[in-house]
Amino acid sequence: MYCSKCGVLEDKVIDSRPAKDGRSIRRRRECIGCGFRYTTYEQIEVVELRVLKRDGRSEALDLQKIVSGMVKACEKRPVSLERIEEAAREILSSLEAGLEREFPSRIIGAKVMEALHALDEIAYVRYASVYRQFEDIGEFIDEIHLLGTRAKPSTLQPELFTP
Ligand SMILES: [Zn+2]
Incomplete structure (x- = not known):
């Protein structure tokens, strides 16, 4: 100074x-x-992350919003709220780790999809279909086909150890 x-x-x-x-x-x-x-x-610097929306507006990145989107995708699937919240927090801390403070919504969406892919295949496809808003139906179908090759056996098994 x-x-x-x-x-x-x-x-x-x-x-x-x-x-x-x-x-x-x-x-x-x-x-x-x-x-x-x-x-x-x-x-202490209060870290506020922001989302840059498609229409150019930006809003505060809200952990609860990420969680509720994931909960919706996981409806009636064997994924506990704890695991969803944990995954959402991981997304947030991975974003906080960098120097960027504002992220295009597609980056957040991609991270959520990645997390859901590890949690539950069906939830992943649901989220991907809503997220992409069927903008490109070909791309969505590619994604479904990719699931066949990317599916990890461990993620398809029922959760035996949920408390
Ligand atoms: Zn002086």
Whole structure:
């Protein structure tokens, strides 16, 4: 941070303590150049991810929305809510891990499809069909055909160990 008195970039922290509300750290700093003392506050950056929709609008990425979309796809399928929530949280943290803060909806959709593919084949096809809105019926049929070759035996077995 540039010193507001002399413009020098370097400073040293002379005191550091939690602010009254406990949500930030208050730091007393001294400019290396001129000795001017000032205070800074440090807070945890609230990471808000956003979805860029097809029509160009963007909205906050909501974990609950991802979960409800997946729940809908998994209706009457042997997939527990816990597993869906866990998969949704994994999607979210994989997105948070990068530097990007805004994602085209197709990226989110692709991640959800990937997660559903691992959870339940039927749910995956359902989601894929709704998600693509039958924009390209050929592509949708390709996807169904691909299932035959991509299906992993383990994901087709009933859940024996659900609590
Ligand atoms: Zn200074």
